[in-house]
Amino acid sequence: MALIEFKRCPHCGKTTWQEFVPQAPPAPSYWRCRDCGDRRDARRISVGQSALLNHGRIQTDQLCADVLIVDISPRGAKLRSDEEMPVVVREGERLLFNPQLQPFGELARYHPSIVRWIRDGDFGVHFERPLAMASVDIMRIVKN
Structure with missing residues (x-):
């Protein structure tokens, strides 16, 4: 506790x-x-121009939808709602987030998360348990 x-x-x-x-x-x-x-002490890995290729998936009680990953760190991620299929989330809402950045492993499964902020079509999620991967390992996966 x-x-x-x-x-x-x-x-x-x-x-x-x-x-x-x-x-x-x-x-x-x-x-x-x-x-x-x-969130500021964790190094964020920017997905950059390949953001259109990096789709993650969120799941709540009411919906399951794809989102674009803008950046990600061991503690959370900045996500963007897909224009073709907009997602409506609320600040403080609990959801499951799957980055889908690996075929298997930690970046291939759902992580319990909380929506911390919402601005325009972007929103930030904070992982309830930080990823066991270091930022440099996440960067290798994202950049390759």
């Missing part, structure tokens, strides 16, 4: 639930905000 406190986040400034994270040295604090999370 996680140790949590209700206090002000030094990063986003909101007073919200803070979660104690024992592995802090790369981060400035042992406490992580549950609202802003630690």
Whole structure:
């Protein structure tokens, strides 16, 4: 069970639930905000111009749809709704996300995620459990 406190986040400034994270040295604090999370300390791998080729899949109770992967990290991903088949998600909604970047392995299965933000047709998901892969391994898979 996680140790949590209700206090002000030094990063986003909101007073919200803070979660104690024992592995802090790369981060400035042992406490992580549950609202802003630690999405900025994970290196994002931009899919770039090949974004049209990298389709992931999301699944909720109401829908199962393809999405475009804009960038991905061990902690989450920035996704774009496909123009031909728009996806409607809500902030805070739980969903399953499959990056479909490998034929098998960690980037080929569904990961429980939470929608953290929505802007225009893009939205960000935070993985409930970070991927076991390092950013450099994800980059090799995306770039090849």
